Amino acid sequence: MIADRISAQPAQKTHLDIYDTQARSIMATRLGVSEDRLRKAVHIVGSRISTLTSYFHK
Numbered sequence: 001m002i003a004d005r006i007s008a009q010p011a012q013k014t015h016l017d018i019y020d021t022q023a024r025s026i027m028a029t030r031l032g033v034s035e036d037r038l039r040k041a042v043h044i045v046g047s048r049i050s051t052l053t054s055y056f057h058k
Helices: 002-008 021-031 035-045 049-056
Strands: none
Touching: 021 035, 021 049, 035 049
């Protein structure tokens, strides 16, 4: 059934939960920056993952 396939797909996160230490560590590693620098970027541009990626890849 199509509803089963839709619910089985994992949801893509659009925002980083900066207070989740594991998510913050993974994202910092993925972007190649320190967690401190990632925290500062979230304060500047927000927590949307696509925006953070663009910010660090300028």
